[in-house]
Amino acid sequence: MNYLEALNNRYSVKKFDPTRIVEPEKLYQILEAARLSASSMGLQPYKIYIVGSEPVKQQLIPAFYNPSQISTCSHLIVITSKKHLEKEYLDGYLRHITEVRGTPAEQLLRFKANIEGFTKDQNFVQQHWAEKQSYIALANLMFAAALEDVDTCPMEGFRADALGDVLMLDREKEQVSVTLALGYRAADDAFQTLKKVRKPTEKLFKFI
Numbered sequence: 453m454n455y456l457e458a459l460n461n462r463y464s465v466k467k468f469d470p471t472r473i474v475e476p477e478k479l480y481q482i483l484e485a486a487r488l489s490a491s492s493m494g495l496q497p498y499k500i501y502i503v504g505s506e507p508v509k510q511q512l513i514p515a516f517y518n519p520s521q522i523s524t525c526s527h528l529i530v531i532t533s534k535k536h537l538e539k540e541y542l543d544g545y546l547r548h549i550t551e552v553r554g555t556p557a558e559q560l561l562r563f564k565a566n567i568e569g570f571t572k573d574q575n576f577v578q579q580h581w582a583e584k585q586s587y588i589a590l591a592n593l594m595f596a597a598a599l600e601d602v603d604t605c606p607m608e609g610f611r612a613d614a615l616g617d618v619l620m621l622d623r624e625k626e627q628v629s630v631t632l633a634l635g636y637r638a639a640d641d642a643f644q645t646l647k648k649v650r651k652p653t654e655k656l657f658k659f660i
């Protein structure tokens with residue numbers, strides 16, 4: 453499928469077919485798109501939880517304002533973002549670069565100083581910055597799923613505390629950014645027949 457066809461075909465599913473599970477090969481391909489996502493300074497300040505367990509999904513239902521997607525989806529992806537950029541995290545990232553690329557640690561000192569300078573700037577708000585990065589992963593997951601013919605619904609309509617309790621998140625360290633239900637649309641989900649409501653090109657784009 454051409455990528456614009458895939459984007460036209462995708463919509464935010466309200467009701468999935470509960471009998472259909474996303475095939476593991478497709479799921480891993482889609483997740484790889486999140487792993488390959490770009491992030492500010494490459495720091496990937498987020499974590500991605502994949503809930504495929506039916507009992508856990510059941511426990512998560514009350515955490516959502518609109519639960520029809522959660523009760524019918526194949527998998528629920530929960531993206532959390534880091535609340536703090538700890539020294540150990542930054543050092544671990546720099547070590548990883550050295551391992552993967554063979555870059556000597558001394559050559560990364562300037563990069564490290566740049567990251568520290570950026571994150572200590574008075575305008576830098578760690579939680580907002582980390583959340584913004586997590587939405588890039590969300591977009592890539594949605595796009596990859598559409599290309600794999602897997603349906604999705606991005607969801608922000610949840611009670612973060614309730615979600616955190618079920619997933620036993622460490623609230624000191626991470627917060628839920630956004631979630632994405634995955635599965636196959638139900639034949640009777642009326643939303644699939646609705647036309648897309650989008651700004652016309654002349655209102656959205658300004659060529660300068």
Ligand SMILES: Cc1cc2nc3c(=O)[nH]c(=O)nc-3n(C[C@H](O)[C@H](O)[C@H](O)COP(=O)(O)O)c2cc1C
Pocket residue numbers: 462463464465518605606607608609610630648
């Ligand atoms: C970050 C984000 C959060 C969203 N949260 C919800 C949600 O909680 N519940 C829901 O039914 N739809 C949610 N949506 C879906 C939007 O309403 C939908 O993308 C928009 O109306 C455009 O429609 P379409 O995705 O079907 O093309 C969300 C979308 C995004 C991108």
